[in-house]
Amino acid sequence: xxxxxxxxxxxxxxxxxxxDPMQAEEAxxxxxxxxxxxxxxxxTLLKTNLPEGRSPNRVLQAVKVSTEHLNFxxxxxxxxxxxxxxxxxxxxxxxxxxxxxxxxxFLRTMNRMNDLIPGAxxxxxxxxxxxxxxxxxxxxIELRRRVGMIFQKSNPFxxxxxxxxxxxxxxxxxxxxRKSLDEVVERTLRGAALWDEVKDSLxxxxxxxxxxxxxxxxxARALAxxxxxxxxxxxxxxxxxxxxAKIEELIFELKKRYTIxxxxxxxxxxxxxxxxTGFFLIGRLMxxxxxxxxxxxxxxxxxxxxxxxxxx
Amino acid sequence: MRRxxxxxxxxSLTSLCALLAVSVLLFILxxxxxxxxxxxxxxxxxxxxxxxxxSGGGIANAIVGSGKIILIATLFGVPLGFLGALYxxxxxxxxxxxxxxxxxxxxxxxxxxxxxIFAYTLIVLRTKQFSAWAGxxxxxxxxxxxxxxxxxxxLRLVPRELREAAYALGAPQWKVIxxxxxxxxxxxxxxxxxLSVARIAGETAPLLFTSFGNRFWSHGLNExxxxxPVMIFTYAVGPYDDWHQQAWAAGLxxxxxxxxxxxVVRLFFRPRTA
Ligand SMILES: Nc1ncnc2c1ncn2[C@@H]1O[C@H](COP(=O)(O)OP(=O)(O)O)[C@@H](O)[C@H]1O
Ligand SMILES: [Mg+2]
Numbered sequence: 080x081x082x083x084x085x086x087x088x089x090x091x092x093x094x095x096x097x098x099d100p101m102q103a104e105e106a107x108x109x110x111x112x113x114x115x116x117x118x119x120x121x122x123t124l125l126k127t128n129l130p131e132g133r134s135p136n137r138v139l140q141a142v143k144v145s146t147e148h149l150n151f152x153x154x155x156x157x158x159x160x161x162x163x164x165x166x167x168x169x170x171x172x173x174x175x176x177x178x179x180x181x182x183x184x185f186l187r188t189m190n191r192m193n194d195l196i197p198g199a200x201x202x203x204x205x206x207x208x209x210x211x212x213x214x215x216x217x218x219x220i221e222l223r224r225r226v227g228m229i230f231q232k233s234n235p236f237x238x239x240x241x242x243x244x245x246x247x248x249x250x251x252x253x254x255x256x257r258k259s260l261d262e263v264v265e266r267t268l269r270g271a272a273l274w275d276e277v278k279d280s281l282x283x284x285x286x287x288x289x290x291x292x293x294x295x296x297x298x299a300r301a302l303a304x305x306x307x308x309x310x311x312x313x314x315x316x317x318x319x320x321x322x323x324a325k326i327e328e329l330i331f332e333l334k335k336r337y338t339i340x341x342x343x344x345x346x347x348x349x350x351x352x353x354x355x356t357g358f359f360l361i362g363r364l365m366x367x368x369x370x371x372x373x374x375x376x377x378x379x380x381x382x383x384x385x386x387x388x389x390x391x
Numbered sequence: 392m393r394r395x396x397x398x399x400x401x402x403s404l405t406s407l408c409a410l411l412a413v414s415v416l417l418f419i420l421x422x423x424x425x426x427x428x429x430x431x432x433x434x435x436x437x438x439x440x441x442x443x444x445x446s447g448g449g450i451a452n453a454i455v456g457s458g459k460i461i462l463i464a465t466l467f468g469v470p471l472g473f474l475g476a477l478y479x480x481x482x483x484x485x486x487x488x489x490x491x492x493x494x495x496x497x498x499x500x501x502x503x504x505x506x507x508i509f510a511y512t513l514i515v516l517r518t519k520q521f522s523a524w525a526g527x528x529x530x531x532x533x534x535x536x537x538x539x540x541x542x543x544x545x546l547r548l549v550p551r552e553l554r555e556a557a558y559a560l561g562a563p564q565w566k567v568i569x570x571x572x573x574x575x576x577x578x579x580x581x582x583x584x585x586l587s588v589a590r591i592a593g594e595t596a597p598l599l600f601t602s603f604g605n606r607f608w609s610h611g612l613n614e615x616x617x618x619x620p621v622m623i624f625t626y627a628v629g630p631y632d633d634w635h636q637q638a639w640a641a642g643l644x645x646x647x648x649x650x651x652x653x654x655v656v657r658l659f660f661r662p663r664t665a
Contacts, residue, residue: 190559224561234552237575247560250570297556304560 143168143308143338144189149203151184151362153196158184160362161203166355171330171339173349173370176359176385182342183231185359186310189340190226191219207308224251227301231313233294235285240277243285243296244268247304263303271299272329291322298329309333311341315348327352346386350374358382423646427639435640440606446633450641452608456523456617457645460602461592463527463612464534469584471531472538479539480546481568492543499536506532507597515601521615526602530591537590541583545576578660585656589649595620619645 144166151159158181166172174182184193191212193199204211212222224247235243244264247253254260264281268274273295277288285296294314301309311330315323330339330352343349349356350370357367358381366373366382377383434449441448475495479488510529515521549572557567573580603615604625619641626638 192555192559195555195558220561220563223559228555228559230552230555230559232552234550234556236553236556236571246557246570247562250557250560250562250566300556300560 140167140170142166143207144340145206146188147204147206149185149188149201149205151181151188151193152200152202153184154198158362159188162364164357164364164367166338166340168338169334169336170354171334171341171352172355172357173353174340174342174357174359175344175346175349176365178344180359181362182359183312185364186228186312186340186342189308189310190223190228192223192228194219224304225306226308226310227304227306229294229297229301229309229311229314231316233290233297233317235288235293235296235300237284237286239282240268240285240288240296241281244299244303246300251304253304267299267303270302270333271295272325272332273299289322291318291325294318294322294326295329298326298333302333306337308338308340311339313342313344316344323348346374358385360385420646423639423643427636427641427643430636430640431643435637436644439608443606444631446631448637450617450619450622450637450644452605453617453619453622453641454644456602456605456609457592457619459523459612459616460526460530460598460618461588463523464530464591465584465588467528467531468534468587469538472535472540473542473580473584475535476539476542476546477568477573479543481564481572492540495536495539498532499540502596503529503533503594504596507599507601510597511600518613520613521601521603523602523609523612523614523616526598526616526618527612529597529601530594533591533594533597534587537587538584541587542576542580545579545583546572548579549575582656582660585652585660589652589656592649592652593620593645595624599624 142165144164146162146164149159149162150157162185174185176182187193188201188205189207189212193201201213205213207222207226211217212219236246238246241264244267245254245260248260248263254263265274265278268277273292276292277296280287285293288296294317298309298314315326318326327348330341333339334354341349341353353370355368356370356373358365358373358377358379360381366377366379368378373382374386377386434447436449436454437451438447438449439452440450475491479491483491506529510525510532514525514528518525553571553575554567557571562570598618598621602618602621604621605615605617609616623638623641623645626634626641629635629638
């Protein structure tokens, strides 16, 4: 549904994504730009699935997030090992892999959610827009305003629908008046494809909503503070197929404006919604690249085994 | 067959015990009603005690006095317990947490008369004055561990997912606590606090030598102050039949007050089922 029909003829001209950024230089047609600190090749020419999912164009997509030799530890236990990756702006990047292999952990390194876990330790770097978010002067609070997160289990506050969406706006003092807050709430609820269902019950408890609606409410709540990146940790794993389809449609809509990183254990879902896919196995990023290639022509045996359902 | 009999036996035994447990309360309530019920009327609730030897009069001063003392105790014990628990759950390191929790449990086990002596030495001897302050202080100390432990329990019940949701929206820790954690836990915390109020309302020993007693109105908080439990004690051991009657009646009032608090709390602060 997303894949452009004539992708194949373009395939050869598309520089393949590598998960080792050092190798990126070998690829052809990649104009290498350096950021001020010279760490990240900021812009790479690549084709992505366009919002309309029709004509395949070549679009300039900058690197939004990149990690360099990222290791992560829960106390003594190492959960991520030497992750090097580049995540593109306005693309959907999916991570798949058996459970317990570190997908959530990796996602949570990008908004420093793991800081909250006692004994957790990060080693290596995570760069967003070329800046190390774990640098000494970096502020996790400010970071989390830019990097929204949707959790596996929908977690609306036990407040009204309105207050849920308004929460981030309020605590960050983003709205100047009640009226502008009302506007933000309506706009984001529309953006999360929930407005029509809740517009008459904005002041009712969010807990009265169905599971799928609650998850879309959480998406709206995250969107209300206009983040740049949206991290989604198995956002549809607890939902029925119809709600799941709605969330997927929404993701497709949202990537026009946001960089989306989604963890899913559902491979069809990864194939449907993502532009790039990474395969995690026991704390390592085994393979990363164009979704279509990962699913049709994986280069690692483990990836192929996982995709074809031989384990996991 | 054998199993059925054993099963039946255990069932009967346990249900009998359960019934006994419930009937103790009903028995006490009935006994109080029987002995004290007929002494309760409007005058009993609104008048001062009559001079010793005369019959009639009421316990208005003891009701008001108990109110004062409990209020002081709550204002002293609850914030300490509440903020302490907040620290334990949201900030504390595990070692220190353990020490605080252990100390709270020990404090909970300190006999109330010992706490009374403590308040007596610390306040009554210094100010050379029995007072509502001293009584409130003693009861307040007794509220700290219950307030702390119940607050802690309910703060811990706040799902991690909700905290994370707030953090993920860029809330600093104190805002997460104020806007999410406390509101979510509030009903439970209030329940715990009200129940601990109900529990100290009947404490007698620590009041005997802190707020003492008074057969008249006490003005302000710096005078010996009447309270229901001490009044019951005095009247019950006194020589007059009329006093015995009034002690039963005051006991009934105290019990009804505690039961009412419990019922109201359970009805209104029942944790939301959502
Ligand atoms: N808070 C934690 N403390 C200790 N170990 C954890 C914690 N969270 C996750 N882990 C461990 O880290 C590994 C990766 O977990 P996770 O990132 O949740 O995997 P996934 O999301 O791929 O299922 C697992 O072995 C898990 O047991
Ligand atoms: Mg996970």
